[in-house]
Amino acid sequence: MRLPKGALPTALLAFSLALSACSGTTATSDEGTPSATSSPNGAAEVALVNYELVAGTPNRFMVGLILPDNRMVAYGTVQMRFQPLDAGGQPTGSASEVVTGTYLAVPGTDPGDPEADPQAITPATARGVYELEGVRFGGPGRWVVQVAARVQEVGVVQGSATFDVLEAPNVPGVGEPALASDNAVIGDPGVDPVSIDSRAQDRAKIPDPELHRVSIADAIASKRPTVIVFSTPVFCVSRFCGPVTDMMASLEEKYRGRAAFVHVEVWKDFQNNLANDAANEWLLRNGTLNEPWAFILDADGTITARWDNLFTQPELEDGLRATLRGQ
Secondary structure (H helix, E strand, C coil), rough: CECCCCCCCCCCHHHHHHHCCCCCCCCCCCCCCCEEHHHHHHHHCCEECCCCCCCCCCCCEEEEECCCCCCCCEEEEEEEEEEECCCCCEEEECCCEEEEEEEEEEECCCCCCCCCEEEEEECCCCEEEEEEEEEEEECEEEEEEEEEEEEECCCEEEEEEEEECCCCCCCCCCCCCCCCCCCCCCCCCCCCHHHCCCCCCCHCCCCCHHCCCHHHHHHHHCCCEEEEECCCCCCCCCCCCHHHHHHHHHHHHEEEEEEEEEEEEEEEEEEEEECCCHHHHHHHHHCCCCEEEEHHHHHHHHEEEEEEEECCCHHHHHHHHHHCCCC
């Protein structure tokens, strides 16, 4: 789906009716953080899940939807449309066509019925976001997304959020050579096991040892396709790190010998806010380090795919299969 600047297709009638029923004033904070839209039928906070979005290239666009009573919207689908903003933060050009975002559950949680209307649930019941594949933004700058959903026993709710689209990726992007980082692995002398995997607490053994046998540099030198996950299963803010590390281990077992698999623990010393060198090299940008991230490299060490924050095992496996076919 391409979202160029300027004239765009007219919004679908269904979404127009939903917005008419939920008319209100969009509020955006000075910091550009997502904010709710007031409306007679209900408001929702739209929380952007992506770490970065890049113009002129396909993006996975992900948002969470939160109601004023702190319940989350989950399951089913929502409708979205996009619009670029000018330097003063005002909409410019026309809004994009309406597109449908599908529910993406955190691995290991209930995906729900994709045909049913969304539901309002507590975070303890389910966790997930709404995802769009292949979104191409026509130019860098500030954008706004409007989201509307018909929620069971709540009615139609809507919200909006502003976000930045970059001209080029900050974190290593598809088509770029991978950084040959020498991250710590099992057997390195004098290395705290917790800095290799944060699950190795209280003298526990490092779990999933096959993810910690080779460094990124060694994997690139081996001339094999490589899957890399940066995550901190114990200290992860988003709570996605544990599930994505687990599915990484599952893929390693399935593709052992055909590809290299590297899990990089983010924290060298969490208590003292000290990240591992490899995490800093790949992810620290403008004083901020976000995780989890996943990357796939081809046999030449070129990045062929990447995912931020929330992703699934089928997505990783499809990316790996495509890379293996290309060798």
